Amino acid sequence: MNDITFWKRNFVLLALGRFVSILGSSIQAVAIPLFVLDLTHSGTAVATMSIAYMLPRILLMPIAGIIGDRGNRKFLMVSMDFLRGILICFLSFLAFRNAITLSVLYVSQVAMAVMDNLFDIPTGAMFPDIVPEDFLMRANSIMGMVRIFPQILGPALGGMIYGFYGIAIVFLVNGVSFILSAISEIFIVYRQKIEKKPSHFKQILQDLKEGFLFIWNHSLIRTILIFALFLNLLISPLFMVVYPYTIREVMKFSAQEFGFLETSFTLGALFGNLLIASYLSKRNMWKAMKVSIFLFELPIVFLGVLVMPDFSSSVERLVLFMMFFVTFLIMGFLNPIINVPLDTAFQKMTPSHIRARAFSFLVLVANGVTPLGSVLYGYLVDRVSIHFLYYTVGVLSFLIAVLLLVALRGKELPT
Known part of the structure; x- marks a missing residue:
């Protein structure tokens, strides 16, 4: 094309x-x-x-x-x-x-x-x-x-x-x-074959239906999407709502320290992408992704340990800050090793003529549950111990990751 x-x-x-x-x-x-x-x-x-x-x-x-x-x-x-x-x-x-x-x-x-x-x-x-x-x-x-x-x-x-x-x-x-x-x-040189279709309302609904049915009828994409929905519901709003509250209100870190911790995740993601581009892309990324899915939940549980009053009060402030920094660095590093293979597999499994619709549904599902999770965590953060939230999310996410890998057993993504 x-x-x-x-x-x-x-x-x-x-x-x-x-x-x-x-x-x-x-x-x-x-x-x-x-x-x-x-x-x-x-x-x-x-x-x-x-x-x-x-x-x-x-x-x-x-x-x-x-x-x-x-x-x-x-x-x-x-x-x-x-x-x-x-x-x-x-x-x-x-x-x-x-x-x-x-x-x-x-x-x-x-x-x-x-x-x-x-x-x-x-x-x-x-x-x-x-x-x-x-x-x-x-x-x-x-x-x-x-x-x-x-x-x-x-x-x-x-x-x-x-x-x-x-x-x-x-x-x-x-x-x-x-x-x-x-x-x-x-x-940019790009040639695209565009299929001429009428623009009436029924045809628009038919186009929407085609995009949804492609995802739903593709067993591999459907399986990953369902599990991703639950993982996004648990993890994304945790770091949008609970994490800032933890850093500023519970740990009493300054705005500058908060900014450095934000940067640590970004730096980790940079290192992860660099490793993929220079080394992992030539290896079996499917195995690396499966290992990373398991490992990603461990830092979440460790955050629960860091915010426990007995632990945080017994550690020097600088040491505690560095523990947070390294924890977010690791999470940032693992993030692209999970997401890049999934993005690449989706791109390869989806024909060009339907890719935009399928991609829009995937992003809609991923982003659509985030406000719901944010409301839930906004309610819980004032009523439940912060360390308990991290423990619960870490354990539940780990169980979902196990179920996902069991569901994908015997299958391999086209990475």
């Missing part, structure tokens, strides 16, 4: 574009909550800003999947980067004129959620088509590193740029980063 002789150039152009745009987004992601707090002095306003982005992002994901399979994926990728750049540059213009209001930010968050979907889903479906199958594992791990580097640099730059120059410059930097990304993507 695509001229494979262009794959190296395509990959470099896509990687460079993603690096620049993710760096800009990481800078803005830190500055926006600070700006909203300075503007309103309200934690509720910050939470509402997140909801204004998350709700349309989750609800419209299947529609983005249909568009990603029906539409020109390269056009969607380039146009969404240009449109996001123009929107954020317009916010910069308003900020220079002191015309930014909370309502403007809410509307821009909704618009960004829609455009992010129309970029991420088609681009994710397009990626396996521009990279040779035997390089796909390494390509996914390299793109993982491309996403991680700006996430390390972005928060520090975002705080400094906002502190010294204000939100207008933050918006300008991010807007320009999207436009530069779009310019680099223009030169």
